[in-house]
Amino acid sequence: xxxxxxxxxxxxxxxxxxxxxxxxxxxxxxxxxxxxxxxxxxxxxxxxxxxxxxxxxxxxxxxxxxxxxxxxxxxxxxxxxxxxxxxxxxxxxxxxxxxxxxxx
Amino acid sequence: xxxxxxxxxxxxxxxxxxxxxxxxxxxxxxxxxxxxxxxxxxxxxxxxxxxxxxxxxxxxxxxxxxxxxxxxxxxxxxxxxxxxxxxxxxxxxxxxxxxxxxxxxxxxxxxxxxxxxxxxxxxxxxxxxxxxxxxxxxxxxxxxxxxxxxxxxxxxxx
Numbered sequence: 162x163x164x165x166x167x168x169x170x171x172x173x174x175x176x177x178x179x180x181x182x183x184x185x186x187x188x189x190x191x192x193x194x195x196x197x198x199x200x201x202x203x204x205x206x207x208x209x210x211x212x213x214x215x216x217x218x219x220x221x222x223x224x225x226x227x228x229x230x231x232x233x234x235x236x237x238x239x240x241x242x243x244x245x246x247x248x249x250x251x252x253x254x255x256x257x258x259x260x261x262x263x264x265x
Numbered sequence: 266x267x268x269x270x271x272x273x274x275x276x277x278x279x280x281x282x283x284x285x286x287x288x289x290x291x292x293x294x295x296x297x298x299x300x301x302x303x304x305x306x307x308x309x310x311x312x313x314x315x316x317x318x319x320x321x322x323x324x325x326x327x328x329x330x331x332x333x334x335x336x337x338x339x340x341x342x343x344x345x346x347x348x349x350x351x352x353x354x355x356x357x358x359x360x361x362x363x364x365x366x367x368x369x370x371x372x373x374x375x376x377x378x379x380x381x382x383x384x385x386x387x388x389x390x391x392x393x394x395x396x397x398x399x400x401x402x403x404x405x406x407x408x409x410x411x412x413x414x415x416x417x418x419x420x421x422x423x
Binding site: 165168169170171172173174175176177178180183184187195196197198199200201203204205207208209210211212213215216221222223224225226227228229230231232233234235236237238240242248253257 | 374375377378379380381382383384385386387388389390391392393394395396397400402403405406407408410411412413414415416417418419420421
């Protein structure tokens with residue numbers, strides 16, 4: 162996603178899968194952004210996104226996006242009410258540009 | 266009893282046609298259900314609103330309705346007064362289940378009322394990267410270039 166990179170924003174994918182599984186998935190899908198694992202759902206819980214028992218009885222995250230600035234402050238969020246409707250990269254870029262990020 | 270037999274005499278002497286609408290509709294309703302998960306869910310255009318599958322279900326249920334209609338309207342010509350409902354009931358159930366999965370369950374998400382909001386400090390991360398090394402929020406944002414990060418939470422279990 163060069164559009165994000167050009168704005169100094171790193172794309173970070175997060176899922177509850179184990180690192181080995183994530184590695185395979187990233188390879189399969191050809192993702193070039195950073196993909197991290199939250200195997201014990203600790204981070205997902207801190208962001209209050211745990212969807213308990215939603216996948217074959219296991220806890221997973223509901224899809225959501227958080228834009229975090231250089232000081233660790235949340236600048237924008239998107240928490241879909243319907244997990245089939247996901248954020249498009251264009252929507253995220255539009256939200257990002259609306260924030261008028263000052264390049265440093 | 267004898268009277269009924271004479272009334273139905275034509276039906277028993279003329280071989281009645283197989284009512285192809287009924288098995289076709291039943292079969293198509295199964296295809297409508299499975300093809301979403303095996304194929305159409307892979308594309309955002311047919312996944313977010315499963316219109317192709319709803320269309321297929323529409324055809325399947327229309328076939329079943331037409332099959333039932335002619336089975337009862339012209340029982341002397343068409344079979345299906347017994348196996349028609351037997352096929353139509355599960356087809357309807359499959360359709361109902363599909364509607365539930367796509368329009369009920371997909372919206373059945375936890376409230377997430379405590380999720381961090383804009384302006385709040387982002388909770389720290391306790392993640393591991395693909396090599397198993399720990400990653401904190403400070404590793405992703407700030408630094409010399411003052412980087413930001415877009416955290417994208419996925420459902421996982423690919």
